[in-house]
Amino acid sequence: MASVDIRDVRKSFGTTQIIKGVSVPISDGEFVVLVGPSGCGKSTLLRMVAGLENITGGTISIGDRIVNNVHPKERDIAMVFQNYALYPHMTVGDNMGFSLKLRNTDKALINERVQKAAGILGLQSLLERFPRQLSGGQRQRVAMGRAIVRDPQVFLFDEPLSNLDAKLRVAMRTEIKELHQRLKTTTVYVTHDQIEAMTMADKIVVMHDGIVEQMGAPLDLYDRPQNQFVAGFIGSPAMNFLTGTVTANGTAGVQMANGAHLPLAKAPAASEGRPVVYGIRPEHMELGGDGPGVEAEVVVIEPTGSETQLVARVGGQDIVAIFRERHQLTPGQKIKLRPRADVAHLFDKETGKRL
Amino acid sequence: MSDTLAGAPPRAAIAIPELTAWQALRTNRNWLGFWFMLPAIAFLVLFLVYPLGLGMWLSFTDAKIGSAGKFVGLDNYEWIIGDSKFQGAVFNTLFYTFVASVIKFAVGLYLALLLNENMPFKALIRALILIPFIVPTVLSAIAFWWIYDPTFSIVSWSLRKMGWISGNINFLGDAWNSRWSVIFANVWRGVPFIAITLLAGLQTVSPSLYEAATLDGATRWQNFRHITYPLLTPIIAVVMTFSVLFTFTDFQLIKVLTNGGPAGATELMATMSYNTAILGGRIGEGAAISTAMVPFLLGAIMISWFGLQRRKWQSGENNE
Numbered sequence: 001m002a003s004v005d006i007r008d009v010r011k012s013f014g015t016t017q018i019i020k021g022v023s024v025p026i027s028d029g030e031f032v033v034l035v036g037p038s039g040c041g042k043s044t045l046l047r048m049v050a051g052l053e054n055i056t057g058g059t060i061s062i063g064d065r066i067v068n069n070v071h072p073k074e075r076d077i078a079m080v081f082q083n084y085a086l087y088p089h090m091t092v093g094d095n096m097g098f099s100l101k102l103r104n105t106d107k108a109l110i111n112e113r114v115q116k117a118a119g120i121l122g123l124q125s126l127l128e129r130f131p132r133q134l135s136g137g138q139r140q141r142v143a144m145g146r147a148i149v150r151d152p153q154v155f156l157f158d159e160p161l162s163n164l165d166a167k168l169r170v171a172m173r174t175e176i177k178e179l180h181q182r183l184k185t186t187t188v189y190v191t192h193d194q195i196e197a198m199t200m201a202d203k204i205v206v207m208h209d210g211i212v213e214q215m216g217a218p219l220d221l222y223d224r225p226q227n228q229f230v231a232g233f234i235g236s237p238a239m240n241f242l243t244g245t246v247t248a249n250g251t252a253g254v255q256m257a258n259g260a261h262l263p264l265a266k267a268p269a270a271s272e273g274r275p276v277v278y279g280i281r282p283e284h285m286e287l288g289g290d291g292p293g294v295e296a297e298v299v300v301i302e303p304t305g306s307e308t309q310l311v312a313r314v315g316g317q318d319i320v321a322i323f324r325e326r327h328q329l330t331p332g333q334k335i336k337l338r339p340r341a342d343v344a345h346l347f348d349k350e351t352g353k354r355l
Numbered sequence: 356m357s358d359t360l361a362g363a364p365p366r367a368a369i370a371i372p373e374l375t376a377w378q379a380l381r382t383n384r385n386w387l388g389f390w391f392m393l394p395a396i397a398f399l400v401l402f403l404v405y406p407l408g409l410g411m412w413l414s415f416t417d418a419k420i421g422s423a424g425k426f427v428g429l430d431n432y433e434w435i436i437g438d439s440k441f442q443g444a445v446f447n448t449l450f451y452t453f454v455a456s457v458i459k460f461a462v463g464l465y466l467a468l469l470l471n472e473n474m475p476f477k478a479l480i481r482a483l484i485l486i487p488f489i490v491p492t493v494l495s496a497i498a499f500w501w502i503y504d505p506t507f508s509i510v511s512w513s514l515r516k517m518g519w520i521s522g523n524i525n526f527l528g529d530a531w532n533s534r535w536s537v538i539f540a541n542v543w544r545g546v547p548f549i550a551i552t553l554l555a556g557l558q559t560v561s562p563s564l565y566e567a568a569t570l571d572g573a574t575r576w577q578n579f580r581h582i583t584y585p586l587l588t589p590i591i592a593v594v595m596t597f598s599v600l601f602t603f604t605d606f607q608l609i610k611v612l613t614n615g616g617p618a619g620a621t622e623l624m625a626t627m628s629y630n631t632a633i634l635g636g637r638i639g640e641g642a643a644i645s646t647a648m649v650p651f652l653l654g655a656i657m658i659s660w661f662g663l664q665r666r667k668w669q670s671g672e673n674n675e
Binding site: 085 | 561563564566567568569570571572573577581582585586
């Protein structure tokens, strides 16, 4: 096990800069998730840690060693690929033992370690099968088994769950997290799915257009997003954004163009009349009652059983609200939505920065 | 199931009229399939089964040009087996096929691996590689005939100019020189087919397998040995079967370059059959020579057929 230090790393393909100076410190045993929309550079960054891509600028260290020019096989890392990259002509056992075989490890020792990894992942009965004969979830497990057998310094996961169906994805998510809690190997995990990031990570790194937008513990990112991008990216359904101007005198809040007043616990200093984006999460809205709020028209009601999801139209814009209660609403009905002032977010309209 | 159907009124029996045999022939799906296959069957019978059958029949007759001949049993075979010229042709054919195929495979695989790398003008180079394959064989054979000319050979001339040899090389006049010369020409012509086919096979190997193997600690050689080669074996089996069949039955190149000479040193079974049957007029004997090729070819096909059998890792079935 080792720490990983990514320091001011840059990557260009020709004149196109893909990664524009990214620094991510990863401590020993930490589970770090790189998350972002496709094309944000997260997979490229992971491949640079693996040594599959050259580093244009900056340094990557594993342990105390700068590995910029270290061959992938010398880095002592194991990677789980999106398509699993299992060797189709080798049995599950041979797939898992391949790295040891290449190192001329004693046959008995290979067998012992493969058996041990297979035991951890419940693959004992499948060791003689070929990858073709396995289901998606089993292949995924073999890919992890191949990594475990190595007992590497760092695990790298490149969108490992995106080829699985929804139910299996949730199950494997738990399994990977449990595995990490058991092995405590430093892990870097790339995904575009913020739910995966939220549920698994010790630390989330939100990337966008080759830079780090924000880095931190999952709930910190959720509760205090540093900018509008992170606010919109983390959380599902996404945070609602409403534009308006700050009213600091009298009741603190945001005045929308259609006259609606959105409450704030406290207006930022010297901000009267400032154009802002008001962010409110779907679960932070209440229905009806007194106090400031917005008039809305019901568009769609989506009951999920555990909660009621409501899409409503406010001033030509759709916003989403989630209630624990089973409200009886009909499309077209006029309602009043009251954002909770204590958990509202405010962003600068120009820069998108948190105020 | 039965509960839900219980309430439904019994379905009225619809009288299905009996089909006449002719109607059945026209509408039955199995017969329909047969009708669709008929043109292909006719084609195969006319151009494959009939000539092959006729050739085999002729090999049991004493047919000559101008006379249909009569059945003579295995006389032709007894005659050719004892014929030292035929024995030489069998040796030449096996030697030619074996050496040329091995070299073609080695060079073809090497080129395919080379072309699979990223390099500038990749598409252009791949197209250029195909040229020997595109040029009609007779045309390239004539070109080689000039290259191997005893007096005007460019090879002899170049080597003489460089001072490596004093006299011209007798490429096609010496038994072993001519054997190696026709093998070289055959390799030149056959390599592109193998290289391009293997290249196509290489491109089906997912790059992430190499990445995974590299992270697992494989060197470039180990990548080839443990990933590329095993994944390429099915394609190698196919391409080498074709290559062996084409080389074994080669005719054009030999006919133009040496016509079997000097003194039968490059006479292959195919050219000997032609020379005996068509030029010599002894059709029965010539037919026996070409029929004698069939067991060899069947042997080659069997070897690759077993090699080609879907390996366990390719099939999706359970192996329990």
